[in-house]
Amino acid sequence: KAGVTQTPRYLIKTRGQQVTLSCSPISGHRSVSWYQQTPGQGLQFLFEYFSETQRNKGNFPGRFSGRQFSNSRSEMNVSTLELGDSALYLCASSLGQGAAPNEKLFFGSGTQLSVL
Amino acid sequence: GESVGLHLPTLSVQEGDNSIINCAYSNSASDYFIWYKQESGKGPQFIIDIRSNMDKRQGQRVTVLLNKTVKHLSLQIAATQPGDSAVYFCAENGGGFKTIFGAGTRLFVKA
Numbered sequence: 549k550a551g552v553t554q555t556p557r558y559l560i561k562t563r564g565q566q567v568t569l570s571c572s573p574i575s576g577h578r579s580v581s582w583y584q585q586t587p588g589q590g591l592q593f594l595f596e597y598f599s600e601t602q603r604n605k606g607n608f609p610g611r612f613s614g615r616q617f618s619n620s621r622s623e624m625n626v627s628t629l630e631l632g633d634s635a636l637y638l639c640a641s642s643l644g645q646g647a648a649p650n651e652k653l654f655f656g657s658g659t660q661l662s663v664l
Numbered sequence: 665g666e667s668v669g670l671h672l673p674t675l676s677v678q679e680g681d682n683s684i685i686n687c688a689y690s691n692s693a694s695d696y697f698i699w700y701k702q703e704s705g706k707g708p709q710f711i712i713d714i715r716s717n718m719d720k721r722q723g724q725r726v727t728v729l730l731n732k733t734v735k736h737l738s739l740q741i742a743a744t745q746p747g748d749s750a751v752y753f754c755a756e757n758g759g760g761f762k763t764i765f766g767a768g769t770r771l772f773v774k775a
Contacts, residue, residue, distance in 0.1 A: 591708070
């Protein structure tokens with residue numbers, strides 16, 4: 549079974565631009581979570597989606613948004629990029645069994661975003 | 665707010681020795697804890713998990729201990745190997761469809 553796939557692997561943007569990152573979960577997984585990873589802040593939770601609905605959101609500005617499609621694939625968007633948005637963006641999937649939150653996450657290799 | 669932290673940011677051990685990585689959590693309502701391993705250029709990978717109704721769980725060369733009284737979690741790696749060199753994260757899930765990660769501990773294994 550294929551793992552979590554994130555595209556692109558690397559991305560370079562300039563301040564003020566916007567970016568869209570893509571994530572394909574493991575087949576059969578319906579929950580997708582996004583994290584931002586930086587050396588100084590570690591892994592910070594962005595949001596979680598299940599059946600095209602956002603169930604939780606982290607403490608990030610409104611410039612960060614996401615969505616999930618009917619096939620469970622997910623995208624996240626960052627608008628008006630700032631230098632501080634440079635980070636590794638990780639996507640993780642899990643089965644998403646109803647209301648049971650106790651599931652391990654399966655991560656992709658991430659998208660390394662550099663904002664110049 | 666919620667937080668999961670680590671006592672030691674780096675740990676250096678000799679190959680063949682046992683490693684212990686510690687973690688403190690603050691949300692007493694958390695009922696599921698996970699350890700992840702992240703190697704360079706990769707996303708975190710699941711190692712072992714434990715639910716709050718357990719104190720100890722063993723896997724292959726790894727053991728997780730949970731002390732709910734002091735809100736402490738530890739990962740023990742037996743006979744540490746060079747391939748164990750990585751960053752280790754403890755993570756916590758108390759509901760709300762959100763897993764919270766600690767800061768991470770970098771493990772160096774000396775040959």
